[in-house]
Each structure stands twice: as C-alpha cells, then as structure tokens.
Amino acid sequence: MYNIILEWARLFLHLYFRRIIVYGSENVPKHVPLIVASNHPSAFMEASVIAIKVGRQIHFMVRGDVFNPKFRWLFKWTNQIPIYRQKDGISNLRKNASSFDLTYRKLAEGNAVLIFPEAKTLLEKKLRPVQRGTAHLAFGTMPFLEKGKDLMIIPVGVNFTNPRIPGTDVVIKFGQPYPSPNATRDDRDAIEAFTEQLTNAMDPLIIQVTDGANEPKYDVLASIYMSRIKVNRPKESVFDDLRKIAHSINQSKLHHEFLHEINQHLHLLANAGIKEAVYFPQLLAMNKVMLVALLVLKTIWFLAGGWIWRLLRYFVHSKLRTDTFQGPTSVGAAMVLFPFLSVIGFMKCWIFGFPFWVVPAWWLAMMLGKFIAAPLSLMWRVFTISGKVTRRNVIHFEYMISSQIINQ
Numbered sequence: 113m114y115n116i117i118l119e120w121a122r123l124f125l126h127l128y129f130r131r132i133i134v135y136g137s138e139n140v141p142k143h144v145p146l147i148v149a150s151n152h153p154s155a156f157m158e159a160s161v162i163a164i165k166v167g168r169q170i171h172f173m174v175r176g177d178v179f180n181p182k183f184r185w186l187f188k189w190t191n192q193i194p195i196y197r198q199k200d201g202i203s204n205l206r207k208n209a210s211s212f213d214l215t216y217r218k219l220a221e222g223n224a225v226l227i228f229p230e231a232k233t234l235l236e237k238k239l240r241p242v243q244r245g246t247a248h249l250a251f252g253t254m255p256f257l258e259k260g261k262d263l264m265i266i267p268v269g270v271n272f273t274n275p276r277i278p279g280t281d282v283v284i285k286f287g288q289p290y291p292s293p294n295a296t297r298d299d300r301d302a303i304e305a306f307t308e309q310l311t312n313a314m315d316p317l318i319i320q321v322t323d324g325a326n327e328p329k330y331d332v333l334a335s336i337y338m339s340r341i342k343v344n345r346p347k348e349s350v351f352d353d354l355r356k357i358a359h360s361i362n363q364s365k366l367h368h369e370f371l372h373e374i375n376q377h378l379h380l381l382a383n384a385g386i387k388e389a390v391y392f393p394q395l396l397a398m399n400k401v402m403l404v405a406l407l408v409l410k411t412i413w414f415l416a417g418g419w420i421w422r423l424l425r426y427f428v429h430s431k432l433r434t435d436t437f438q439g440p441t442s443v444g445a446a447m448v449l450f451p452f453l454s455v456i457g458f459m460k461c462w463i464f465g466f467p468f469w470v471v472p473a474w475w476l477a478m479m480l481g482k483f484i485a486a487p488l489s490l491m492w493r494v495f496t497i498s499g500k501v502t503r504r505n506v507i508h509f510e511y512m513i514s515s516q517i518i519n520q
Contacts, residue, residue, distance in 0.1 A: 113189040114169060114189060114190060114191060115169075117189060117190055118163060118164060120447055121160055121163065121164060121443075121447065122164040124443055124446055124447050125160060125161060125164060125443065126482075127479060127481070127482045128278050128279075128439075128442075128443050129161075129278075129279075129280065129281060129282055130279050130280060130281050130338070130339075130482075130485060131281045131282075131338065132161060132164075132165065132281075132282050132284070133281070133282070133283045133284070133347065133350055133351075134165045134283075134284045134285075134286075135283075135284070135285040135286065135351055136285055136286035136287065136288075137165060137166070137167055137286055139266065139286045139287065139288055139289060140166055140167050140168065140266060140286055140289070141264050141266070141289050142167070142168055143168075143222055144222060144261075144262070144264055145219040145220060145221075145222055145223070145224075145253065145257065145261065145262070145263045145264065146168075146219075146223075146224040146225070146263075146264045146265075146266060146289070147219070147224075147225055147227060147246065147249065147250060147263065147264070147265045147266070147292070148162065148166065148170060148224055148225065148226045148227070148266055148268060149227055149228075149229050149246055149265060149266070149267050149268065149310055149313075149314065150162060150226065150227075150228055150229075150267075150268045150269070150270055151228070151230060151239055151240075151268075151269055151270055151314065151318050152228035152230045152231075152232065152233045152234075153233065153234065153235050153236060153237070153270065153272060153275070153436070154233065154235055154272060154275040154276075154436050154439055154440060155233050155436045155437045155439075155440050155441075156172075156174070156440045156444075157272070157275045157439050157440035157443070158228075158270040158272075159172055159174075159226055160440060160443070161270060161282055161284060162226060162268060162270065162284065163226075165284055166224070166286075168224055169191065169223070169224070170191065170223070170224040170225065170226050171191040171192075171193055171215070171218050171223055171224065171225045171226070172190070172191060172192045172193065172225075172226050173193050173195050173211075173215065173225060173226065173227050173228075173249075174192050174193070174194060174195065175194070175195065193211050193214055193215055193218075193225075194211055195211055195212075212249070212252060215249065215253075216252055216253045216255075216256045217256060219253045219256070219257075219263060220253060220256035220257050220258070225249070227245070227246055227249060229242040229243060229245065229246045229307075229310060229314070230242060230243065231243040231245055233436045234436065235275070235276075235435050235436045236321075236324055236327065237271070237318075237319060237320055237321040237324075237327055237330065237358070238318070238320045238321065238322065238324075239269075239311070239314055239315055239318045239320060241311075242307050242310055242311045242314065243307070244303050244304075244307055246265075246306070246307070246310055247297075247302070247303040247306035247307055247310075248297050248303070250263055250265065250292040250306065251292075251295050251296055251297045251299070251302070251303070251306075252297050253292075254292075254294055254295070254296070262291040262292070263291065263292040264289045264290070264291055264292070265289060265290055265291070265292055265310065265313075266286060266287060266288075266289040267286075267287040267310065267313040267314040267317055268284065268285065268286045268287065268314075268317060269284070269285045269287075269314060269316075269317030269318035269319070270282065270284050271283040271284070271285070271318060271319045271351075271354070273331060273334050273335060273338070273391065274331060274391060275439040275440070276429075276435055276438050276439045277388065277391050277439075278425075278442075278481075278485055279391065279392065279482075279485020279486060280335070280391050281334075281338045283319070283350065283351055283354065285317040285351055286317075287313050287314070287316075287317050288313075290309075290313070292306070293305070293306065319351075319354050319355055319358050320358060320362075321358050321361055321362065322362050323362070323364075326361050326362070326364070326371070328378055328390065329361050329371055329374045329375065329378070330357060330358055330361045331390050331391065332374050332377060332378065332390050332393075332509065333357045333360075333361070333374070333509060333513055333517075334354055334357055335390060335391050335392070335393050336393045336506060336509050336510055336513060337353060337354065337357060337513055337518075338350075339392070339393055339394045340393065340394065340397070340506070340510055341353075341510060341513060341514060341518070345518070349518075353517075353518050356517050356518060357513065357517055360516075360517050370512055370516075373505075373508070373509075374509070377502075377505045377509070378390070380501065380502065380505075381502070384493070384497050385493055386490060386493050386494055386497070388486075388487065388490050389486075389490060389494060389502075392485070392486040392490070393506045395486055395490070395491060395494045396494065396499060396502040396503055396505070396506050397503050397506045397507065398499075398503075399499075400495065400499075403491065403494065403495045404495070406484055406491060407488070407491055407492065407495060409480065409484055410484045410486075410488045410491055411488065412477070412480075413477060413478070413480045413481050413484065414488050416474065416477040416478070417453075417474060417477065417478055418478065418481055418488075420449070420450075420453070421446060421478075421481065422487070422488075424442065424445055424446060424449060425442045428441050428442045428445055429442075450478070454471055454474075454475070457470065457471040457474065458471055
C-alpha cells in the first residue's frame with residue numbers, strides 16, 4: 113500500500129511543482145540502517161518530496177497531535193511514527209517510549225527513517241539551530257544493531273521557492289552519508305559533537321537568506337532564473353547558481369542599488385494587485401497576444417474543472433492560517449478529492465450511458481494546469497495593466513542575474 117500511495121503522491125507533486133530538481137540521490141545508501149536528516153520549512157511537504165526522490169522506502173517521525181485514531185490505518189500504510197511533545201500532555205508523552213522503541217527496531221532492521229533535526233517547522237530560507245534529538249535517536253539505536261553493522265546518516269536540504277504557490281520550484285540536495293559514532297544517550301560530549309557534525313553537513317545543502325526581510329527579493333531573482341535563464345544552464349549548475357543569487361542578496365551593501373531596484377519592483381507589483389506575479393515572471397515579459405492565448409487555454413482548464421482545485425485551495429488556506437501547512441494540505445486534499453470525483457464520473461458514465469473516455473479526457477484537461485500554473489485571476493490582472501515597466505524590469509533583472517551573479 114505504501115508504494116501505491118507513493119506513486120499517487122509522485123503524480124500530484126509533479127503536477128503541483130513546476131520542477132523538482134534533485135542532486136546527490138546516488139549518495140543514498142541502500143539496504144542499510146539510515147537516518148535521513150532534513151531541514152523543515154513546510155510541514156510535511158518536504159517529507160513528501162524526499163519520499164518520492166530518495167529511492168527507498170522510508171519511515172517518518174511526525175507530530176503526535178495529528179494522529180487522529182480514525183486514520184490509524186492511513187498512518188500505518190504510510191510508515192508514520194508519532195512523537196509527542198510536552199504540550200500534548202503527560203499521558204501522550206508516555207507513548208513516546210514505544211514510538212522510539214519501534215523506531216530503533218525499524219532502523220536495526222535496515223530501514224530508513226526521516227527526521228527533522230530543527231525540531232519545528234518555519235517557512236523560511238535558512239537552517240535553524242539543529243537540536244539534539246537526532247543524536248538521541250542515533251545513539252538509542254546502537255544497542256539494537258547487529259555487531260559490526262553501521263548506522264548511516266545522510267543530510268539533505270530541501271529548497272523551495274514558495275511551497276504555498278503551485279507552479280513554483282523545489283531543489284533537493286542529498287549530501288554525503290557518514291556513519292554515526294557508537295555512543296550512548298548519556299554521553300553529552302558525543303551528543304554535542306554529533307549535533308555539530310550534522311549542522312556542518314546540512315548547512316551547505318540549504319540555500320539560505322540570512323535576513324528574512326530579504327526573502328521576497330530572492331524570490332524575484334530565483335523565479336526569473338528558474339523560468340527564463342535555467343533553460344540555457346546545465347542542470348548541474350542550478351543549485352550553485354541559486355546559492356550565488358542568495359549570496360548576492362545577503363551581501364546587501366555590495367548590491368545596494370540592485371536590491372533597491374528589486375524592492376521597487378515588488379512595490380510596483382503590490383500596488384498593481386499582482387503580488388503573486390513574482391513567481392510567474394514569464395507573464396510579465398509576455399506581450400498581449402501571448403497573454404490572450406494563455407488566458408483562453410486557462411479559461412478552458414478552469415471551466416473544465418480547474419475551479420474545483422482553486423476552491424479547494426481557497427478552502428484549505430482559509431482554514432489553515434499557518435502558512436507551513438497550507439501547501440502540503442492542499443496537495444493531500446487534492447489526492448483524495450480528485451479520485452473521488454473520478455469514481456463519481458465513471459458511475460455517471462455507466463448510469464447515463466456516456467462514453468467512459470470522458471473521465472480520462474477530463475484528467476488530461478486538469479493536467480493542463482501544470483503547464484499554465486499561474487492563477488486565472490492573476491493572468492487577467494496582468495493582461496489589464498500596462499506591462500511596459502514590468503517587462504523592462506524582468507529583462508533587466510535577467511541581464512543582471514546572468515552577468516553579475518551567475519557569471520561572476
């Protein structure tokens with residue numbers, strides 16, 4: 113059942129994101145006890161994209177407060193292990209002993225376990241302080257391992273442009289695996305050394321913007337790069353190029369004038385009511401004729417059923433005020449809703465005598481949304497405003513990214 117759900121998630125995640133670019137998947141050890149240690153910017157979105165790209169079945173350590181007993185069967189099918197926190201109550205904390213014991217045994221059997229060493233999720237582009245939980249997990253596993261068998265650790269960085277926005281990008285980078293030292297959970301020095309080593313291993317895998325206020329400026333440049341420049345760059349250079357872009361944002365004193373121009377661009381988009389256009393710079397660079405063509409195709413998609421996805425996403429975002437959960441919950445809800453609608457469609461075809469190919473044709477129409485990811489309302493607003501200034505800005509930033517950042 114895990115593999116069926118995995119392939120279903122693979123389809124929806126590839127429809128949700130414009131690109132999922134992966135580096136270092138060949139580094140992932142096979143058939144050995146493995147802790148996969150990842151940053152944690154977007155609830156279970158990074159767990160999902162890691163699962164479809166890691167190349168082996170993994171188990172997930174997740175917050176115990178989401179474990180509704182009604183869905184225990186689903187958590188079992190998807191290899192989820194609950195971990196409770198102090199605020200979940202003393203009675204739930206007592207359950208952690210059995211959860212950790214299960215995790216130790218899963219690792220000792222040669223399985224992989226995904227853990228988030230930062231211990232909390234925040235939608236920001238940086239590595240937050242690594243906590244000691246990963247060391248405790250590794251050292252707690254040692255007594256369960258067969259003699260002579262190593263427990264391997266592989267760090268991974270998951271780098272989103274903005275996981276709340278469909279049609280954006282994610283870059284995943286797996287680091288080099290290394291064996292965990294053989295120590296106990298009571299050895300404080302070993303725990304500190306382990307945590308420092310893990311921090312140093314994860315840090316270069318994450319594209320980091322040191323000042324959170326500058327993240328929108330990074331989004332402007334990264335989106336222009338991914339949509340307009342990447343096609344002329346080898347895949348191997350994308351991660352390094354994005355790191356250079358982040359580095360230029362972090363060096364605000366050296367790039368003051370350029371960053372000021374980006375800030376003015378952001379204000380221009382906000383004042384025009386097209387703030388999300390940051391993530392779709394190709395729209396800003398198009399002429400009216402191309403926009404009309406896209407609007408027609410997007411309208412067909414919307415009328416064919418795209419409104420269901422937009423309504424679902426609006427409902428999820430209105431109910432979940434925490435931005436880290438909005439993206440993954442939208443994808444998860446779509447994974448349930450669209451198969452349900454498909455079953456209803458097949459039943460209608462059977463009852464009313466319609467041809468059954470109507471349902472697969474509907475699915476193909478829905479997949480058109482991947483290639484025209486920008487919302488219909490955004491496309492219309494971009495069409496109705498004068499695009500000369502925004503078009504000139506995109507072309508200017510594209511030139512600056514290529515000449516001063518990538519090729520420096």
